[in-house]
Amino acid sequence: MNTFLLVAALGLLGASLPLATGLWKLRPVVRILRxxxxxxxxxxxxxxxxxxxxxxxxxxxxxxxxxxxxxxxxxxxxxxxxxxxxxxxxxxxxxxxxxxxxxxxxxxxxxxxxxxxxxxxxxxxxxxxxxxxxxxxxxxxxxxxxxxxxxxxxxxxxxxxxxxxxxxxxxxxxxxxxxxxxxxxxxxxxxxxxxxxxxxxxxxxxDERSALVRQAVMPVTLILMGLFSIVSILVFLAVYA
Incomplete structure (x- = not known):
């Protein structure tokens, strides 16, 4: 069980990386929006x-x-x-x-x-x-x-x-x-x-809309990937842990 939880924790850590990267890369979009x-x-x-x-x-x-x-x-x-x-x-x-x-x-x-x-x-x-x-x-x-x-x-x-x-x-x-x-x-x-x-x-x-769309594509994709991975791991834990 301990090994199982360790692997799950490492999986959550790995899944959080694209989420964190996406949030970091989203900063220009927020600045332009403001x-x-x-x-x-x-x-x-x-x-x-x-x-x-x-x-x-x-x-x-x-x-x-x-x-x-x-x-x-x-x-x-x-x-x-x-x-x-x-x-x-x-x-x-x-x-x-x-x-x-x-x-x-x-x-x-x-x-x-x-x-x-x-x-x-x-x-x-x-x-x-x-x-x-x-x-x-x-x-x-x-x-x-x-x-x-x-x-x-x-x-x-x-x-x-x-x-x-x-x-x-x-x-x-x-x-x-x-x-x-x-x-x-x-x-x-x-x-x-x-x-x-x-x-x-x-x-x-x-124009500004073009700038927002193009700047948002990569970070939003990374954020969605990270969230999907995290949710998948949590569901897996809830079912099999």
Missing amino acids: SDPTSIETAVNGTGTVELEGTAGVAESTVNAPFTGTACLAYECTVERRTGSGSNSNWTTEVERTAVVPFVLESDESIVVDPDGADRSLSIDEEGTVDGGETPPEPILTVLREDDCPDARSRRRRVRERRLEPGESIHVFGDVERRSTPETSAASYNAVVCEGDAPTFVLTDG
Whole structure:
């Protein structure tokens, strides 16, 4: 019986880990819920934590996404390789590339955003698969070679590209700091939205609702998994203990 209870206690401890992790990761969602979007005009003349919505624009320059060559303000690209076989197969990340540049957030006014260090949540703009035995398109092949990946034709691969492009709607939750900005259309302002001292720095394409939904998916899933495991163990104890 003691061994049985010990195993059950260890099971409860293990089940509490995803619950605790989910609650911890839910903090950004709570902070955004407690906040209301601020006008950029107010943010430009203040400091501290702000929540802003607007349209992304070019500050100084753009970066080109590796797979499509699209000029953008931020990108996240991944190449995943299919490993294993049958029911034991899964996707393993083989290449992961990201890049960001400072950009201008425009609405009633304009303010510079330095996205370095932000928890970015961008929609998938391009997605495709390359079957094993096929030669990937040249941009994908170039990325694989640059990262010294195995034979590009050996396995099935899945590629994804997420981008923040000029003109797209964007939601930002971060810290406003007073500092000089680059020589851009926003150079008249010395306020920058950045990681700073804010407890949360989140950048999402879309509006506040999009930010809340995307930030909540993983923690809520972990919380439900933890609760389900704990309840299952308690029911098992009540029946068989």
